[in-house]
Amino acid sequence: MKDVLHELEDRRSIARLGGGERRITAQHERGKLTARERLEVLLDEGSFEEFDMFAQHRCTDFGMAGKTIPGDGVVTGWGTINGRTVYVFAKDFTVFGGSLSEAHAQKMIKIQDMALRNRAPIIGLFDAGGARIQEGVAALGGYGEVFQRNVDASGVIPQISLIMGPCAGGDVYSPAMTDFIFMARDTSYMYVTGPDVVKTVTNETVTHEELGGASVHTTKSSIADGAFDNDVEALLEMRRLIDFLPASNTAELPEIDCYQSVDASDMSLDTLIPDNPNKPYDIKELIRKTCDEGDFFEIQPSFAGNIVTGFGRVEGRTVGVVANQPMVLAGVLDSDCSRKAARFVRFCDCFSIPIVTFVDVPGFLPGTAQEYGGLIKHGAKLLFAYAEATVPKVTVITRKAYGGAYVVMASKHLRGDINYAWPSAEIAVMGAKGAAEILYRGQDQETIEAHTKEYEARFANPFVAGERGYVDEVIYPHSTRRRVARALRLLRDKELDNPWKKHDNIPL
Numbered sequence: 001m002k003d004v005l006h007e008l009e010d011r012r013s014i015a016r017l018g019g020g021e022r023r024i025t026a027q028h029e030r031g032k033l034t035a036r037e038r039l040e041v042l043l044d045e046g047s048f049e050e051f052d053m054f055a056q057h058r059c060t061d062f063g064m065a066g067k068t069i070p071g072d073g074v075v076t077g078w079g080t081i082n083g084r085t086v087y088v089f090a091k092d093f094t095v096f097g098g099s100l101s102e103a104h105a106q107k108m109i110k111i112q113d114m115a116l117r118n119r120a121p122i123i124g125l126f127d128a129g130g131a132r133i134q135e136g137v138a139a140l141g142g143y144g145e146v147f148q149r150n151v152d153a154s155g156v157i158p159q160i161s162l163i164m165g166p167c168a169g170g171d172v173y174s175p176a177m178t179d180f181i182f183m184a185r186d187t188s189y190m191y192v193t194g195p196d197v198v199k200t201v202t203n204e205t206v207t208h209e210e211l212g213g214a215s216v217h218t219t220k221s222s223i224a225d226g227a228f229d230n231d232v233e234a235l236l237e238m239r240r241l242i243d244f245l246p247a248s249n250t251a252e253l254p255e256i257d258c259y260q261s262v263d264a265s266d267m268s269l270d271t272l273i274p275d276n277p278n279k280p281y282d283i284k285e286l287i288r289k290t291c292d293e294g295d296f297f298e299i300q301p302s303f304a305g306n307i308v309t310g311f312g313r314v315e316g317r318t319v320g321v322v323a324n325q326p327m328v329l330a331g332v333l334d335s336d337c338s339r340k341a342a343r344f345v346r347f348c349d350c351f352s353i354p355i356v357t358f359v360d361v362p363g364f365l366p367g368t369a370q371e372y373g374g375l376i377k378h379g380a381k382l383l384f385a386y387a388e389a390t391v392p393k394v395t396v397i398t399r400k401a402y403g404g405a406y407v408v409m410a411s412k413h414l415r416g417d418i419n420y421a422w423p424s425a426e427i428a429v430m431g432a433k434g435a436a437e438i439l440y441r442g443q444d445q446e447t448i449e450a451h452t453k454e455y456e457a458r459f460a461n462p463f464v465a466g467e468r469g470y471v472d473e474v475i476y477p478h479s480t481r482r483r484v485a486r487a488l489r490l491l492r493d494k495e496l497d498n499p500w501k502k503h504d505n506i507p508l
C-alpha cells in the first residue's frame, strides 16, 4: 500500500511541475503566474479539486511520440469562491504553450458539461498558442466541441474568460462566446491571426500589443470588458465579480449583508444637477450613492463612456445598473454605447438580475459617421434588449429624456415597472431651442426665443409625463436610494413572460 501511495505522490509532483522548472521560471520572468498558482489565488484556500491530472495526448506525428506531459496543457477542476461553487480551467503555457490537443479539449469539455449539468459558473483562464499544431484536425474538432458547449451554456450559467497571456487562433472564439472577457494589462493579447500573418497578408507592421493587447480590446474593439494590472489583481477582481452573480438562470440572486441603511436621505443629491442644463455632472456619483456601500463593479469602463454599465447591490441583492453619463458626449446614445448597454441588459435578463436605469439623455447622436455605421440597427439593439427584458426594471429620470432615447431607456412604454423622475427631469420630443427653431423656422430671433421659453415652460419638467402616467412619481433626489430599494422589494416576485417563440431575432 505504501508503495502505491508514494507512486501517487510522485506522479502528482511530476504533473504539478507542468513543463518543468525552466519554463516556470520563464513564465515568472514575464510577470505571469503559472496555471496552478492562478487557481490558488482565484479559489478559496484548499478548495480546488483537480480532474484529469494525468491526461495525455495520443499524437505521434512530428516527434510527439513519447513526448507527453501529464495534464496536457490545461488544469481543470472545481473549487469555491467565498463558499460558492465554480468550475475552472486554466491553460498551462509551460506545457506545449498551452496549445489545444484532442485530449486537452476533452478535459475542457468534461468541465463544461459538469458546470452546465450542475448549474454553476465556469471561469476559463487563457494563456495559450491556439491549436496544437502537431495534431491537425483532431485539435480543430476539439475546438468545435468546446464552442458548442459555450453556446449551450449561454444564458444558463455565467461563463467568464480571463486572458492572461497569448490567446490566438482557435482560442479566441470560446471566450468570445462567454459572457465576459477580462485581460491582464501588458502580458496578454488576443487575436485571430498574429503579427506575422498580418504582415504577410496586409503588409501592416504591428506589435502583439497594438494588434490585440488590453489597451486595444478595452477601448477600440470592445472585445474585453475590463483590464487589470497584473494576474493577482485580475484574479481577485474575478472573485469580486462572482460574488455579484447568481449560479445559474434558475438560481436565486446572491444576497449578502448590507451595512448601509436605505432609509437615510442623501441631501447632497438635491444639488447634483447643475442649474445650467448644459453643464455635465458625474452620474457615477448617483450610482455609488444608490448602491450598498458605494460598491460598483463596472463593465467596460473604458469603452463608450457615454453610458455606464455595471453591477451593484441594493439591500444586499445584486442589481444591474445602466446610466447615461452626461460627462461623456453629454450622455448621447450612439452605436457603441447602444451595443454595450444592450449586451449588458440581456445578460441581466438572462440571469434574473433586476435593472436600475438612470436617464439623462439628449437623444441619439446625429451625423453621417453614425448613420453609415448602422446607428439605426445598433440603437435598436438597446431598444430591443430593454423591451424583451422581463426582469424588474426601475428607472429614474434625473434630467433630460428626449425623443427616441427617452423611449429606449427603460421607459414605461417598454414595460418599465417603476419609473421615477426627479423634479429636474425634462421629458420632451427634443430640447426647447431645437424645437422652437423647427416649429418657427425662418422667423426672427426674438420670436424663436419667446417660443423656446414657452416650450421650456411646457415640457422642461416631469409633470406633463406625470399627467399621462409615463412617470409613476416625481421623487426628491435625496430619497433615490430608499425609493429604488422599495421598488425592488415590491418587484421581488414579479412574473412576466414573453410570448412563446423558438428565439427572438434581435437586430444583430
Ligand code: HXC
Pocket: 023, 095, 096, 097, 098, 099, 128, 129, 130, 131, 132, 133, 134, 140, 143, 144, 166, 168, 169, 170, 171, 194
Ligand atoms: C504546439 C506550441 C504552439 C502550438 C506554442 N507552442 N504554440 N506547440 N502548438 N500552437 C510551444 C512552442 O513550441 C514552445 O515550445 C512553447 O509552446 C512556447 O512557445 P514560444 O513560441 O517559445 O513562446 P512565445 O515566444 O511566448 O510565443 C507565444 C506564441 C507563439 C505567440 C503563442 O508560440 C505562437 O505564435 N504560437 C503559434 C500560434 C498559432 O499560430 N497557433 C495556431 C493557430 S491556428 P517549447 O518546447 O520550446 O517550450 C488555430 C486554428 C483553430 O488555432 C481554429 C479553430 C476554429
